[in-house]
Amino acid sequence: xxxxxxxxxxxxxxxxxxxxxxxxxxVTVEQYRGDWKTQxxxxxxxxLAIEVCSDIAGHVIADRRLRVPTTYAEAxxxxxxxxxxxxxxxxxxxxxxxxxxxxxxxxxxxxxxxxMNVLQHHLQDLTAFLQAILRLA
Numbered sequence: 001x002x003x004x005x006x007x008x009x010x011x012x013x014x015x016x017x018x019x020x021x022x023x024x025x026x027v028t029v030e031q032y033r034g035d036w037k038t039q040x041x042x043x044x045x046x047x048l049a050i051e052v053c054s055d056i057a058g059h060v061i062a063d064r065r066l067r068v069p070t071t072y073a074e075a076x077x078x079x080x081x082x083x084x085x086x087x088x089x090x091x092x093x094x095x096x097x098x099x100x101x102x103x104x105x106x107x108x109x110x111x112x113x114x115x116m117n118v119l120q121h122h123l124q125d126l127t128a129f130l131q132a133i134l135r136l137a
Contacts, residue, residue, distance in 0.1 A: 017049035050100040072097035092125035
């Protein structure tokens, strides 16, 4: 059985990160590009939010004794295969996981337009993931 308390704690963390990110949704690409503090806040908070989703995915995978993922993105593929995530949410989370890798591993080449696109148009993907997962709790 999924550890309900753990899921709810992680869900609370994700909701907090999403709320913090929402404060920056009105920032333009130009403003973002010119303010290193905003860049750090947005990028690190996005990373934390995505990693919470990955943690949740890993917990559900372990609990259900599903195959072990080898990448962040594969964890969401597995949840899709198990019927826990619908195809649109699965696909969105795979893209988000790949974006996390850019944030973490290619931080010297991050495209501000890409970051702002995720911030302004894809936070709802994390919310959809959370809603799907909370059905398990």
